[in-house]
Amino acid sequence: MTDTIIQRLEQEPIGKLLLSYATPAIIGTIVNSLYNIVDRIFIGQGVGSLAISGLALTFPILTFLQAFGMLVGAGASARVSIFLGRKENEKADHVLGNALILTCSFSAVTIIPSLIFLKDLLLVFGGSEQTIPYAEAYLYITIPANFLATLSFSYNAVMRASGYPTKAMIAMLIGAILNIILDPVFIFALNMGIQGAAIATVISLAVSASIVMSHFVRKSSIVRFQRKYFKPDWKIILGILSIGMSPFAMQLAASLVNTLLNTSLIKYGGDLAVGAYGIINSFGILLVMLVLGISQGMQPIVGFNYGAGHNDRVIEALKLAVILATLITSAGFFCSFFIPEFIVRAFTPDPELINIASNGLHITFAAFIIVGFQMVTGTFFQSIGIAWKAMLQSLLRQCVFLIPALLIAPLYYGLDGVWMASPIADILAAVVSGAFLVWQVRELKKTPGQIKKM
Template structure:
């Protein structure tokens, strides 16, 4: 069966597994970049070095935001165009995405290197932490182009109906990072710089793999030289859809800054390290959900474009069930074994273990409903309704969470920082449920009346 045609005809359950499992593996592997860095840095350098990496997290989040702006925006657009049988237009989008990723990456590198110190201080980096943060982020900034090309274009491999190749992109990078981290940290004695060097080498390998795919013979969609110039119409279309995940990532960056400043005030540098660990664990649990989203997106986008709404609804339902199941398992592990989880990152710092194990149980208390919220937000993005998607994404990470982060710590101190997370998760899930109910009702009405 033609790889694009299968999106509209193959059984949904099988199709979602085929697309999601490689994406889930890829996203878990992507999460391991941060986790492996923090484990080796925590064991090899110390808790303050983990704080240093945590302080740089808003910068790496902004870098990822631009990769999502172009990568996810162009992927949704390509999936819809393939559903409309417009392959030439899809290839123009792929080529424009590559050029955009390169240009944006170079701008980010130059800007970041020029202003890194004042940025880090504004994020809450004190004298004990800023040297670690500076050493780490300087090297990461030099590799922005590898990160964004590898991540951004890898999304398009899934739209090209080749999820296994997309999975290998992530595997190559993560395996290389896991091997190189201990070599640079323990053998070459490069400390936190070694973790950063290992990361950008690994990302360069992933980027090379992705480019070989699109310029080689294996891809259905090709990058042609004639398409390698920017078209305003395509750029605006990519940005209009990609703005939702982009805004969500920027919001995550702002939230991390506010979090770090509150943690520095009410808990000190060690609580920042604890939050860095909690973010790593949260990412490991939620990355499979993003993998399910990436697997479901081309299926939903194609069938929505082809007006096969029963297949759209079934894909959404199965994605929500799978995401919720993963979140429940993650919740049980976090609540039962918090001390063991924190100890993986540093076995000797009793203060870190105490603060972190208490924080992780509270901050991730609403995990069971987060999968539903994330998948439902992604649905609106997949069907080309970026405003809905953006609002729902921001409701969890900005509209509700930031006010809570500003109010609750003043009342409950450090505990208030931990309580803000689950409170925002609960309220945003309620809002998302209302939006999805209205959307499905409208979709049923369209089906009944036979109108698009």
């Protein structure tokens, strides 16, 4: 790691440092979300309401596949930050080489079965004769391209963690802008419908992935691919997986929740309710990606300073990230409360779908103010290598709180009960996150070096 980057991470004021790291990360994560959001807007306006519902059916499958990318990407980026903070650059290179081995292995064992059993999976996820054809047309193209998505998004996080936040942002921007340009070309000009959206996404991912991966083969890069580190090292692999397990578990739980959501929406609201969830989810993703950008900007700062033993800077970065994240989720809450119809109309002109989605948006985001705090807390624990706490928070929110709420609330409130499940889970999960964080910060203040691990 160059002396300039080390000096910045160790000495530059936290506010300025977080701004410089979080801004590119925010732009990058927003750009990431635009892949899906732009697809839904063009499909909703150009193909129809049922096409949005079909696209919503793809969430559980794509979320499941993306979980393995997050398992590697989150674990590798956190490990790279910690090793660079300890001035152990060769170990950081070793992490990168083993991460690529994991990516290739996981892609092989997940993509092929997903394609073989695709129709059966869509039936389980709440698909109907009207919506499954749209989902199949999209997924038969995008599932094989999940390998490109992992290379683009997961290794973008490693690039950012190794001291190149602006370059990571540019790589994401190029792919997203290309997707925005190609979507109307394939959907409207070439009249390819939902398949056109999928093809546009794949081309854009391929371009973004090539930019990201080319960074790690250059000798000038702080962390880079080296042939000698492509040999599996189980200690390194377990180190990656131990930290990445938290976002992985969260993604798997999200896939399970999406499946339960789709079946509940079909039962209490029909195909249009599934489409309404797709719209609500798009708005939520945009806000979550903003918070994720702040968290990702915080991650290398916390990871490096934790590795270097600068606990006061770790706490300062954490506090500032929580404040910024809460401001974003508060803005999301107020928009969902005061202008839900304005948001929904961007995705569809269908009056019935607008009505269903507006009501769902209003209820779903009732406790969204506290979500930013939860997300930053999870990233904080990943950044300092205490992954089990981040994983436990995620599992409690998704499985222990959200799933029972999805099963019980609709029995009394119908479709409104489905929407109510999210704020119920958010409130309960925030209590747990707060308890974990208060204890951990106290331990951090008591120790001059690394945090005591429970």
